[in-house]
Amino acid sequence: MDSLSSLASLTPEQFFGGVTKAGKALAAAEKKGNVPKTKNFDFSVQETCCVCQKNITPPLKVLRCSACRAPIYCGRECATKHWKYPPPQPPGSIPGPTHKELCPANKRHMERREYYDGVLQSFPWGRLESDATFSFDIARGRFGVFGGTGTGYWSHRGGPIPHSNRGVMESMLASSPYGATIMKAFAAFDHTDGADLLGTRHLTDVQGWKLEPVLIPYLNFPSADKRPALLKSTLDSWDEWYQWRKLSQESPAALLMSFPMTVYRLLVHCLEVTGPTQASANQRRALSVHLLGAEVELNYLPLFAELALLLPYLLPYHDIQLVVFGSGAETLIKAAKKKPSSLVAKSSLTTPVYE
Structure with missing residues (x-):
């Protein structure tokens, strides 16, 4: 107690x-x-069995799957149980997959762990703890x-x-x-996630990032030297993004920019639904991106405007729309009813909360 x-x-x-x-x-x-x-x-984080949720402390030792090395167990009994059955779930929730179903995908991911660790440690603040977590x-x-x-x-x-x-x-x-x-x-x-959208004005770059000016990836450029060059090809790494944005990797911007950058990679590299030659003056293309289950994303919604810089070829011939779904958005809309002058209250299907 x-x-x-x-x-x-x-x-x-x-x-x-x-x-x-x-x-x-x-x-x-x-x-x-x-x-x-x-x-x-x-x-480091407290190592916990993914089946029984028991904290693994001495004399217990961590047991991992010998094939994928991903899940953590307190012993063989839990490991065997997880292979055949999903972990216990709260009443009313949907049962998850078994480890037998997840193991091949886990193994593919774990094989890239060294690469991802290297990307993280390329940042001065990207420190791995003794248990290899960040x-x-x-x-x-x-x-x-x-x-x-x-x-x-x-x-x-x-x-x-x-x-x-x-x-x-x-x-x-x-x-x-x-x-x-x-x-x-x-x-x-x-x-309330998105609370700043209940104001009458959007935060400035400085108000939003709350970092030293040299660490901020501005959207409203205070001077010409802060403006990134017009992109003529896609970006494929954080190194390229930081160089293009004229930022030192001392900046922690990647901690938040990873979200809009994920959308960028999905559109361009994974789904391949857009690119420099996929639209023309005679054939405009509409892109509607649905963000499901949004919560914390509502706090930095303006950062998704980075897509306009990352995809400059969108501007003449594409219409891109980000639609947010989730209980967080519902809560924000209800709160806006008490603030009729707020950015959220004034938004509609034809007037986005940010553009």
Whole structure:
């Protein structure tokens, strides 16, 4: 019960402030070239069995699938069970796949792990922990942009459960003797995804990114030297994007830009639904991109305008539309009814919230 009491008394200031303090301390130690090998500077995650959810601590040892090396188990019993059956799910949820079904895909992904680790470590802030994980929270803490409402594009719920839609967990907690305690902790971290869109003006680049000017990929260019060159070919790596955007890789912009860049790669490289020669003045092409289950994406919706820079050939002959679906969007629209002058309230099918 002590841990539950600690959870209930945890404040956003303690949570966000503690991680930010740790991130800045790590950055300062790295700058001096001396990062102590202590628990204070190891942000590994607690290894947990993917079947029974038991924390794996000594004398237990981690057991992995010998074929794909992906899932973590507390022992052979759970590993055998997962091969034949999906992990236990909360009442009312859809059963997931078995490990037998996932193993081949997991193996293909794990074979590329070294490559992805290399991409991450090409950034000064891309640190791998002792368990080979990367702490997204600590990375944001380094730059003082780990926070809830009011942290610009970085705003998010945070806390014990960072999702606004708790699904079947809501009903499970209602019947739990500790439900009220846990719900109290959730309430302390309340945040409306897309809250800045309830204002009457969009955030400026500086207000949204909350970084030093030299680290910001501007959309509204303060000077000609900040404007990227007109692209005549596709970009294939983060190195190319940073060079094109005239940014040092010290910038943590990739932490958020990975979302619009994923849409870019889907359109151009995976689905191949657009390209420099796929439309003309006589044959305009409409592209409608559906973003399903959006939550945190609503906080940095303007960043998807990067597509207009990445796909300059879209502008003359294409009409591209990003349509957002999800409970987060529904919550935002309901909140906008109380703010008729807000950006969201003034949007419609013909007037997008951002263009």
